[in-house]
Amino acid sequence: MKNQGDIDSASVQPVIIPRPEHTISRANISSSALKVLYRLKEAGFESFLVGGGVRDLLLGREPKDFDIGTNAHPDEVRKLFRNARLIGRRFRLAHVRFGREIIEVATFRARHDPDSSDNEAGAHSDEGRILRDNVYGSIEDDVWRRDFTVNALYYDIRDFSIVDYVNGLEDLNSGTLRVIGDPEQRYREDPVRMLRAVRFATRLGFRVHEDSEKLLWELGYLLEDIPAARLYEEVMKLFLGGCALNTFELLRHYDLFRYLFPHTDAVLAGEEDGFPITFVSRALDNTDARLAQGKPVTPAFLYAALLWEPMRKQARELEAGGASPLEAIQVAGNRMVSQQADHTSLPKRFSFPMREIWMLQPRLERRRGKTPFRTLDHPRFRAAYDFLLLRAEVGEAPVELAEWWTEFQEQNPSDRSGMVETAPKPKSRRRRPRKRKPAAASDH
């Protein structure tokens, strides 16, 4: 089989679509991206809009961000823009900042020999994974290093034409997500491309081309070698991009979800009281709805939802051993955070509030005395209340409790005391006596 390495890239002639024959207009490109494109061109470099910007504009969608490809080296880019910063070790590139907008400028990449792993600029692992990808080249080299054909269309700022080396336009029109080159080699080089396939297929409503589809089931395990911090970044794109529920379902379909959230995946395979566990789906649907309404979403809430079921399972076991509900959540919550850190690491600034959302759940059951007033003042109250609503929707918490809190917030402060006086006491839990350690302490 012919693979990417066999393609004599210099011999492939691109299809060039002149400006009158396509729909990309400068009016739809951000002015910051245009500034970068023109400044590079005026300095004598090649500069193209490439990636999601071109793809989404051709599909009539609003691009999430604008990526630029150039033959200028990162240092040269930095010299041209006062507001540029070089980032990334594995894949070095420049971020040019305009207020809140960041334009990503990547130097054209070239192939590097997988066997020369002592190379500073380019290096592969023994399994063929790319560890460093900083060997620079021309557009003819760069095109074969991109992931999918629809992501490899270049918009040339010199004449506003589109340059297509890989039949990307054809795939764009037929809704096909096709890996460039040999799919297995390309997934091995960077297993995160499998997650990108799911993300784009869902977001664009595209079909993963059959040549690479079955590999998703076969090669998912390669994700185990990806650093947890990189997977965290990818999880943010997968679940905070507006189609979390569909993405989740497709990840489960290809059996990839378990490499991101193995403990959640294991629990989802089971049932509770004969009912399938629907909390995660419900929470993801809710995340999408919030984003659609322009409401904020936070990684803390997302992770609280994704890890709730496996955390709860551990908490139940602790409660069975005599722990109070709050103790159980504290201990199980901390364990869950460290177990998940091996897979997709959640930064501390989010794992702390995530645990607070969890720990407020048993506290929300206490509606007598001063407790509800203190709960209401807690900085994480709103998130914890939203979380309770979701639990009530799937039947895991009493609807009556959720409604009580809705009413409690809406009441005049002066009427709240009345509510507290008549509130039911928390369901009494028969606490089993703690198992006592045998008197003869362990022998280690």
Ligand code: ATP
């Ligand atoms: P989005 O709309 O999410 O920004 P995008 O296609 O622009 O989608 P980016 O992550 O911004 O994705 O990357 C920009 C471009 O860089 C991609 O379109 C693709 O051509 C290339 N690219 C990004 N990540 C990879 C990868 N892991 N392997 C190969 N090419 C990649």
Ligand code: MG
């Ligand atoms: Mg992009």
